[in-house]
Amino acid sequence: MKGQPSGRPKAPEVVDPLQEQCGVRAALDVIRGRWKPFILYELHLRRCRYSELQAAMPQVSAQALSKQLRELERDGIVARRVTEDSPPRTVYELTEYGWTLGELMDRLEEWGNDFLKRRG
Amino acid sequence: MKGQPSGRPKAPEVVDPLQEQCGVRAALDVIRGRWKPFILYELHLRRCRYSELQAAMPQVSAQALSKQLRELERDGIVARRVTEDSPPRTVYELTEYGWTLGELMDRLEEWGNDFLKRRG
DNA sequence: CGGAATCCTATTTGATACTG
DNA sequence: CAGTATCAAATAGGATTCCG
Numbered sequence: 394m395k396g397q398p399s400g401r402p403k404a405p406e407v408v409d410p411l412q413e414q415c416g417v418r419a420a421l422d423v424i425r426g427r428w429k430p431f432i433l434y435e436l437h438l439r440r441c442r443y444s445e446l447q448a449a450m451p452q453v454s455a456q457a458l459s460k461q462l463r464e465l466e467r468d469g470i471v472a473r474r475v476t477e478d479s480p481p482r483t484v485y486e487l488t489e490y491g492w493t494l495g496e497l498m499d500r501l502e503e504w505g506n507d508f509l510k511r512r513g
Numbered sequence: 514m515k516g517q518p519s520g521r522p523k524a525p526e527v528v529d530p531l532q533e534q535c536g537v538r539a540a541l542d543v544i545r546g547r548w549k550p551f552i553l554y555e556l557h558l559r560r561c562r563y564s565e566l567q568a569a570m571p572q573v574s575a576q577a578l579s580k581q582l583r584e585l586e587r588d589g590i591v592a593r594r595v596t597e598d599s600p601p602r603t604v605y606e607l608t609e610y611g612w613t614l615g616e617l618m619d620r621l622e623e624w625g626n627d628f629l630k631r632r633g
Numbered sequence: 634c635g636g637a638a639t640c641c642t643a644t645t646t647g648a649t650a651c652t653g
Numbered sequence: 654c655a656g657t658a659t660c661a662a663a664t665a666g667g668a669t670t671c672c673g
């Protein structure tokens with residue numbers, strides 16, 4: 394999450410350092426965006442061009458896709474690469490660090506699927 | 514650097530990204546709230562009364578705490594129990610199912626702490 | 634004490650249009 | 654193709670107040 398707790402205009406801001414340094418929060422912030430799990434899923438299957446990602450997720454708007462990709466880039470999960478071919482192509486792929494999310498995503502999916510089953 | 518990606522996600526066979534039945538999304542929705550990780554952390558240490566949770570998280574408002582607790586209740590993670598004592602006390606505790614989140618939370622924390630270290 | 638109701642702000646997401 | 658700009662809508666979270 395960006396910066397400080399934002400909704401406290403009047404009170405003097407005391408930010409609990411433990412809170413900002415919380416690993417769980419940090420991890421959630423990285424993967425939390427609405428489309429990020431899907432982006433990660435697609436990119437774990439193959440490198441993708443922007444338009445391929447759009448095609449794989451027809452419901453995401455261009456703007457939303459851009460934003461989530463930039464955030465994933467900023468966080469070192471995804472790399473944007475322009476190929477040397479002609480015509481050059483923009484491709485997105487997981488960074489090496491991005492691949493370390495794999496196990497975590499597996500757990501999330503595992504727990505989440507069980508949750509969905511229980512909830513019916 | 515690390516060698517080859519060690520945690521390569523096992524590709525779930527067929528995932529329709531359009532479907533809202535995505536396990537990852539479901540899991541994230543359960544734990545995503547701003548205070549939920551902290552609530553889960555506190556409750557994994559001990560049963561807590563409402564006011565104890567407030568004391569443990571001085572920055573959360575009563576309204577926000579209520580809301581997150583109700584959501585966790587709805588999702589079967591947390592149980593609200595009123596004791597038979599006099600005066601009666603309201604206590605919150607993890608359900609049995611709630612405890613199954615433990616491993617997932619550990620992974621999140623682990624990855625997140627590494628992320629924070631890298632980011633400096 | 635343990636909340637619910639109300640109101641308000643900030644962040645997130647989406648829709649649409651436009652550009653190199 | 655690969656985005657950006659702009660605006661509108663939805664949502665999350667906080668502050669304050671009030672109640673049993």
